[in-house]
Amino acid sequence: MTEKTNPQAEVQRLRAELAATVDQLSERISPSYQMDRAKATATRTAQDVRTLVTGGGLPKDDPARARNVKVALGTAGAVVALIALQIIKGTRH
Numbered sequence: 122m123t124e125k126t127n128p129q130a131e132v133q134r135l136r137a138e139l140a141a142t143v144d145q146l147s148e149r150i151s152p153s154y155q156m157d158r159a160k161a162t163a164t165r166t167a168q169d170v171r172t173l174v175t176g177g178g179l180p181k182d183d184p185a186r187a188r189n190v191k192v193a194l195g196t197a198g199a200v201v202a203l204i205a206l207q208i209i210k211g212t213r214h
Contacts, residue, residue, distance in 0.1 A: 166193050 148154055166189040169180055173190055180186040 162189065166190060170194065 165186065169186055169190045170193050173179055173194075179190055
């Protein structure tokens, strides 16, 4: 014999699931949550760059972390190149 479902109980359960989902989404889009994530990512990237520079290599377990290290090093190289260009331009005048 199959058990009959209680429609009101099912609606209540679905409402609770929907409310939990809305709460999770609200948390994810909050500025403080995004700021905390960005800070954690920046800190982890700085640690990964330090590891790479000291001979430890790129993170192998997470491709996103390896990508972040490459982006950080590329950005630092571009900044150094721009500063060098400004210095060279300044010495010619």
